[in-house]
Amino acid sequence: xxxxxxxxxxxxxxxxxxxxxxxFSVIVKVVLAVLLGLLIVYLVTLVVSENPQEAFxxxxxxxxxxxxxxxxxxxxxxxxxxxGLAISIVFQANQFSLGAEGQLIFGAMAAGAVALFLPPFTxxxxxxxxxxxxxxxxxxxxxxxxxxxLGSDEIVSTLMxxxxxxxxxxxxxxxFFMPPGAGAILSDVFPAQGLLPVLGGKVRTxxxxxxxxxxxxxxxxxxxxxxxxxxxxxxxxxEKFAQHIGLNVKQVIWLSMAVxxxxxxxxxxxxxxxxxxxxxxxxxxxxxxxxxxxxMLAQNxxxxxxxxxxxxxxxxxxxxxxxxxxxxxxxxxxxxxxIMILFLTVQALPRIRNLRLKYAFGRKxx
Amino acid sequence: xxxxxxxxxxSSSEDVFALKLxxxxxxxxxxxxxxxxxxxxRKDEIHAIVGENGAGKSTLxxxxxxxxxxxxxxxxxxxxxxxxxSSLDAIRLGIGMVFQHFTLAPNLTVAENVxxxxxxxxxxxxxxxxxxxVVNSLGSSFGFHVPTKALxxxxxxxxxxxxxxxxxxxxxxxxxxLDEPTAxxxxxxxxxxxxxxxxxxxxxxxxxxxxxxxxxxxxxxDRITVLRQGENVTTVDAENVTPADIANLMVxxxxxxxxxxxxxxxxxxxxxxxxxxxxxxxxxxxxKKISLTIHEGEIxxxxxxxxxxxxxxxxxxxxxxSPKSGRILLKNCDITSYSVSQRRRLGxxxxxxDRRTSGVAEQAKIFEVLLADRMSSPPFRKRMFLDQFQIGxxxxxxxxEFGIKTSSPNSPVGSLSGGxxxxxxxxxxxxxxxxxxxxxxxxxGVDVAAAEFxxxxxxxxxxxxxxxxxxxxxxxxxxxxxxxxxxxxxxQIVAIEKxxxxxxxxxxxxxxxxxxxxxxxxxxxxxxxxx
Numbered sequence: 001x002x003x004x005x006x007x008x009x010x011x012x013x014x015x016x017x018x019x020x021x022x023x024f025s026v027i028v029k030v031v032l033a034v035l036l037g038l039l040i041v042y043l044v045t046l047v048v049s050e051n052p053q054e055a056f057x058x059x060x061x062x063x064x065x066x067x068x069x070x071x072x073x074x075x076x077x078x079x080x081x082x083x084g085l086a087i088s089i090v091f092q093a094n095q096f097s098l099g100a101e102g103q104l105i106f107g108a109m110a111a112g113a114v115a116l117f118l119p120p121f122t123x124x125x126x127x128x129x130x131x132x133x134x135x136x137x138x139x140x141x142x143x144x145x146x147x148x149x150l151g152s153d154e155i156v157s158t159l160m161x162x163x164x165x166x167x168x169x170x171x172x173x174x175x176f177f178m179p180p181g182a183g184a185i186l187s188d189v190f191p192a193q194g195l196l197p198v199l200g201g202k203v204r205t206x207x208x209x210x211x212x213x214x215x216x217x218x219x220x221x222x223x224x225x226x227x228x229x230x231x232x233x234x235x236x237x238x239e240k241f242a243q244h245i246g247l248n249v250k251q252v253i254w255l256s257m258a259v260x261x262x263x264x265x266x267x268x269x270x271x272x273x274x275x276x277x278x279x280x281x282x283x284x285x286x287x288x289x290x291x292x293x294x295x296m297l298a299q300n301x302x303x304x305x306x307x308x309x310x311x312x313x314x315x316x317x318x319x320x321x322x323x324x325x326x327x328x329x330x331x332x333x334x335x336x337x338x339i340m341i342l343f344l345t346v347q348a349l350p351r352i353r354n355l356r357l358k359y360a361f362g363r364k365x366x
Numbered sequence: 367x368x369x370x371x372x373x374x375x376x377s378s379s380e381d382v383f384a385l386k387l388x389x390x391x392x393x394x395x396x397x398x399x400x401x402x403x404x405x406x407x408r409k410d411e412i413h414a415i416v417g418e419n420g421a422g423k424s425t426l427x428x429x430x431x432x433x434x435x436x437x438x439x440x441x442x443x444x445x446x447x448x449x450x451x452s453s454l455d456a457i458r459l460g461i462g463m464v465f466q467h468f469t470l471a472p473n474l475t476v477a478e479n480v481x482x483x484x485x486x487x488x489x490x491x492x493x494x495x496x497x498x499x500v501v502n503s504l505g506s507s508f509g510f511h512v513p514t515k516a517l518x519x520x521x522x523x524x525x526x527x528x529x530x531x532x533x534x535x536x537x538x539x540x541x542x543x544l545d546e547p548t549a550x551x552x553x554x555x556x557x558x559x560x561x562x563x564x565x566x567x568x569x570x571x572x573x574x575x576x577x578x579x580x581x582x583x584x585x586x587x588d589r590i591t592v593l594r595q596g597e598n599v600t601t602v603d604a605e606n607v608t609p610a611d612i613a614n615l616m617v618x619x620x621x622x623x624x625x626x627x628x629x630x631x632x633x634x635x636x637x638x639x640x641x642x643x644x645x646x647x648x649x650x651x652x653x654k655k656i657s658l659t660i661h662e663g664e665i666x667x668x669x670x671x672x673x674x675x676x677x678x679x680x681x682x683x684x685x686x687x688s689p690k691s692g693r694i695l696l697k698n699c700d701i702t703s704y705s706v707s708q709r710r711r712l713g714x715x716x717x718x719x720d721r722r723t724s725g726v727a728e729q730a731k732i733f734e735v736l737l738a739d740r741m742s743s744p745p746f747r748k749r750m751f752l753d754q755f756q757i758g759x760x761x762x763x764x765x766x767e768f769g770i771k772t773s774s775p776n777s778p779v780g781s782l783s784g785g786x787x788x789x790x791x792x793x794x795x796x797x798x799x800x801x802x803x804x805x806x807x808x809x810x811g812v813d814v815a816a817a818e819f820x821x822x823x824x825x826x827x828x829x830x831x832x833x834x835x836x837x838x839x840x841x842x843x844x845x846x847x848x849x850x851x852x853x854x855x856x857x858q859i860v861a862i863e864k865x866x867x868x869x870x871x872x873x874x875x876x877x878x879x880x881x882x883x884x885x886x887x888x889x890x891x892x893x894x895x896x897x
Binding site for chain 2 (some may be wrong): 248
């Protein structure tokens, strides 16, 4: 009897405190940030547009105005979720990584190699996804090991490795993937078996949706329910403490960056096999960096990453639609996006302000 | 300035108090740090303020020094009602403060530090010679000498403390507040600090002396004010009370002033350290060929002034730092090249000296920190997953067993008080059933009751036959707990004494200062002799 009661108590305790301390307040903050961002967007369109109402309407209702735009929104959210998950892993280990871009590119390249060069068979796309995860992992091992064992600065090394990844990708695309005599720098379209199955009818997306949902659960379980994730979080909280309880902190560091690469890599696989259906130049479009924003919004909590990704991609698609359907020019859209990013990240402001006050207070009063 | 001169001209009359607080209260949110405190400090007296951690001592001192404004209450300095809004006000009123953690610029000379912020200058130019003369004469007029030209970073802790005192005197402080001034000093240094304090009193200064150490309070103070839970319990004449009385007043119940040290005979060797040489981060040999043996059921105390290699020594035994040469044996197994986790598995546990930064992760939850060292092994790991049920069960058991005050094992560790954080660390390390427990400063910064609890826990653990290496800067604690005391000086063991009634603490102090050392053959015999 007692053990059953204890078990129930245990479950209640667990439900009470899911990973992040207060998921609800995080969501409230995100919503507030979005509303404030919208206000500024409106003010900007008032100034620059002949027909501000129209432009703003395009921005607000754009993503849900047509089935194909809803599809775009969902597809964007899937990729942002994968990238946000990738970043949340490194952030929870208290590392910093700008390397998701390069990992994504390698993931796309691996998926492309599998889809184009393996004989087509049913389920080829699954092999492609696995290959993209492995490629992302390997491209994460490199900066991880550099940081853990040689003490290199992970910000510099991950950023630089992105450029290397882009160059390798372009070289291979032009010399191996591009069919001879093609007029554009593109690979062939992947065979049907090498494409992610399509889900839905009018509003549709790829099987990437399932991959993303699984990934959220896997990352959450890994971080909060396995010894590996436990070690990673403890090391992220306090490296000295981690050393004292006998963790191999160096291993945690490089593994966190490598495991993060798995999810960024799969994101590249989804882009290649589910979105572009072939390898194209600049396949990421700088999207990998948006993963950092998504992860910050979700306070590195994997369960909140999809929420943040859906909200953020709505704004991305909205800005896109506004550019295409109104007289608001591309530059303004970029300004608008920057403002959105500011407002979405500004929710960290109260904390920063408190810190500053504390500092100023302490200084003055000493 | 005028106010101060007026105050001093008044101060000859007998019934004037240097400082008088009436009904002072201060709350931080829901926490009432000070409640209706009345305090009267007579002119020319040494007034000790004692209390457990969290009793409100530091808040009270901050109110007096103007860094915190009270919510209500009256302050009188030299008989005049005043409002102290900043430390500048306090200095103007002749109040000086020596903080526990010094506020000196390490790269400036002693003289420069003393005058910093109030430099004597001529047409805006500093005059090094004048400054040195001023500081020299100031020091000698109070009977203590400091090397005015030396850089502060080259000074010992006790010398730095003198510089801090000189700083306040230079600013013409007549009321000095010393916050835990003896925490970092050896017995000899404490004695000479007391000489200085008495000399200051003779010269017409008033001193407020904050301390945990009741024996010292008894020795130096004229009157003692006891704070408990933010209220002042009483003020007593030091002559009329015993340290035990003060302890009872502080805790509000009678405390065991003695713990019972086990007299069981130490048996097997648990850990042998042989000719261990360890380098510091700066690649200096800070531990030089140290050999020590720790037996089952024995507490080996390690005494030494901070910075003599003891922290590097224990880090090396625990595996956080690799030795340059030498060997470490645990139960006859050579563990010199083992990692921390391997050593933990073989039975070494470590209570680190800086618990908040190394012993816990403040953002992590209590149950996570309690079991952090064994999450990867059964029963807490089931295949590739953590067994939340087993973890919760064990965590609750430990919380109960060690009396950790918390609403839930899911609260972050940072929400606990210092004493409870220490209990979390104690619970984790003792419950790992080690063979060798390295306990560094196990009671630093915790109150009397928590210290007593820790002491009893360590002695309980001892009965299970482990060996304890105890590193502490509190000599009283060492004498209370240790079976043998080893003294480390400049990276070498200079003496090993059996702890027996009537042990000469002064002699231990001389060893710590490097004035004296035991004969090498005697040392070797003491070191390896099985008790």
